[in-house]
Amino acid sequence: MKSQWIEYYSGVIKVKVSGRGVERLINRLMRDGVKVWNVKRQGTEAITFYMKYKDVNKLRAAVRTSGCKVRFLEKVGGPFLIRRLRTNSGFFTGGALFLAVLMFLSNMVWGIEIKGASPATEYQIRKHLDDMGVKKGKLQFFIGSPEAVQRELTNAIQALTWVGVELKGTTYHFQVVEKNEPEKVEYYSPRHLVAAKKAIIVDMFIEKGEPVVNVNDHVKPGQLLVSGIIPKDDGEETVPAQGEVLGKTWYKTVVELPLTSSFQVFNGNEKKKYYVKIGGFSIPVWGFGKNEYKEFEKETNETALRFLVWELPIAFVDSTFREREKVTRIYSTDEAIKKAKEMARIDIKSSLHEDAIIKGEKVLHQSIENDKVNLITHFEIIENIAEGQPIIQGDEE
Amino acid sequence: MAKNWSQLVRNWMTHKMDLPHDVMMDLPRITMIGQIHIYIENHQGLLAFSDSEVRLLLKQGQLLVKGQAFVIKTVLPEEILLEGKVDQVIYIND
Numbered sequence: 001m002k003s004q005w006i007e008y009y010s011g012v013i014k015v016k017v018s019g020r021g022v023e024r025l026i027n028r029l030m031r032d033g034v035k036v037w038n039v040k041r042q043g044t045e046a047i048t049f050y051m052k053y054k055d056v057n058k059l060r061a062a063v064r065t066s067g068c069k070v071r072f073l074e075k076v077g078g079p080f081l082i083r084r085l086r087t088n089s090g091f092f093t094g095g096a097l098f099l100a101v102l103m104f105l106s107n108m109v110w111g112i113e114i115k116g117a118s119p120a121t122e123y124q125i126r127k128h129l130d131d132m133g134v135k136k137g138k139l140q141f142f143i144g145s146p147e148a149v150q151r152e153l154t155n156a157i158q159a160l161t162w163v164g165v166e167l168k169g170t171t172y173h174f175q176v177v178e179k180n181e182p183e184k185v186e187y188y189s190p191r192h193l194v195a196a197k198k199a200i201i202v203d204m205f206i207e208k209g210e211p212v213v214n215v216n217d218h219v220k221p222g223q224l225l226v227s228g229i230i231p232k233d234d235g236e237e238t239v240p241a242q243g244e245v246l247g248k249t250w251y252k253t254v255v256e257l258p259l260t261s262s263f264q265v266f267n268g269n270e271k272k273k274y275y276v277k278i279g280g281f282s283i284p285v286w287g288f289g290k291n292e293y294k295e296f297e298k299e300t301n302e303t304a305l306r307f308l309v310w311e312l313p314i315a316f317v318d319s320t321f322r323e324r325e326k327v328t329r330i331y332s333t334d335e336a337i338k339k340a341k342e343m344a345r346i347d348i349k350s351s352l353h354e355d356a357i358i359k360g361e362k363v364l365h366q367s368i369e370n371d372k373v374n375l376i377t378h379f380e381i382i383e384n385i386a387e388g389q390p391i392i393q394g395d396e397e
Numbered sequence: 398m399a400k401n402w403s404q405l406v407r408n409w410m411t412h413k414m415d416l417p418h419d420v421m422m423d424l425p426r427i428t429m430i431g432q433i434h435i436y437i438e439n440h441q442g443l444l445a446f447s448d449s450e451v452r453l454l455l456k457q458g459q460l461l462v463k464g465q466a467f468v469i470k471t472v473l474p475e476e477i478l479l480e481g482k483v484d485q486v487i488y489i490n491d
Contacts, residue, residue, distance in 0.1 A: 026443050027442040030443070036472045037469070044447075049469070
């Protein structure tokens with residue numbers, strides 16, 4: 001009685017005994033040390049009682065000699081529960097399998113949507129995504145973060161200026177901005193073209209307006225190049241002057257380059273570690289041991305497991321440790337000068353319009369002081385020097 | 398004659414040494430809680446059991462419990478706990 005719960009776990013049966021001499025049977029059980037409880041009389045020749053499932057063999061032995069009939073009415077408790085679970089195991093495995101499949105499908109890519117791209121670019125993007133492994137039916141774990149996809153797409157497809165990658169549930173959304181958008185029709189108000197810089201005019205392509213300078217003319221900043229006022233039979237007409245005036249201009253750049261410089265590089269050694277993260281707790285799965293790199297950079301990627309639309313607090317984490325090395329670069333004098341010239345060229349190009357051409361260059365000054373190369377270079381550039389200047393109505397020239 | 402003699406000695410000893418009678422003399426110890434529970438220790442076996450009557454064998458004679466709606470809550474060797482409504486407890490001496 002005191003330990004009903006413990007008995008429940010080991011199994012309890014309700015027995016109905018019928019026949020003459022049931023009392024003798026109970027005495028026998030008592031002597032054999034079988035615990036029996038809740039004995040009730042059922043009619044004249046039968047009793048029911050509860051006993052432990054463990055003692056059922058002792059009951060059998062006792063019944064054999066007594067000449068009573070025994071029926072088991074109820075079976076409750078642990079062993080019977082387990083047996084029932086086993087017979088119904090199909091149902092449970094089905095349920096578990098359902099959850100597993102649902103989980104599996106929740107972590108798949110089910111759709112790729114591309115917005116803002118022309119059909120040709122969209123086709124290109126889709127093809128490239130296929131090559132990258134981003135397609136319907138792929139698991140998200142093997143794809144990598146949206147940032148990585150974005151980086152790779154922008155690098156691989158030239159026509160893209162920017163692509164936004166977003167993972168919403170099981171669908172990838174790509175927001176595309178293309179480089180060559182249809183050109184906007186420019187509208188200009190009536191204007192003149194004036195010189196933006198001091199230059200010698202090399203060539204002129206005038207679409208509209210009246211040129212007032214000639215090739216080989218020397219112009220100063222602000223000087224009128226093309227007039228927007230065209231004389232006509234009856235007075236004059238103002239138009240927006242358009243065209244290119246190519247002029248020779250001069251620039252000076254100063255480059256300073258140290259002979260010795262040190263910087264960090266990766267030497268190619270790396271170690272990968274994989275974890276399963278549950279809540280805030282990481283369990284290493286692969287890649288054990290400490291990394292023995294003195295200087296390293298750690299990159300961690302975390303992919304959360306999803307269930308339907310929710311992100312579970314379970315995530316796969318892979319981290320990469322890359323060894324870093326300090327490298328000291330020492331230029332010889334010749335190398336340093338060559339490098340400095342290159343740098344000067346890059347420097348000048350970055351400050352000019354992309355149509356500009358470097359016509360010639362001349363080193364004005366070159367010196368090596370305090371382990372540094374100082375280089376002053378003079379560049380001759382051919383570029384468009386025309387700049388619009390609106391004609392204010394009523395302003396007479 | 399010899400059995401009576403040993404009985405007498407035991408009776409005398411328990412009286413003189415102040416020992417519990419049920420231990421020394423193999424007598425049943427019966428505990429009742431109102432009418433609803435009866436707890437009998439030191440019995441020798443169950444003779445008859447029905448809704449209204451339970452007959453137990455003792456070392457000497459029998460014990461008859463009469464009442465209504467009897468249920469044996471626990472049976473252990475030498476111990477029995479009976480539940481129901483107890484009306485009478487009768488010693489039967491042969």
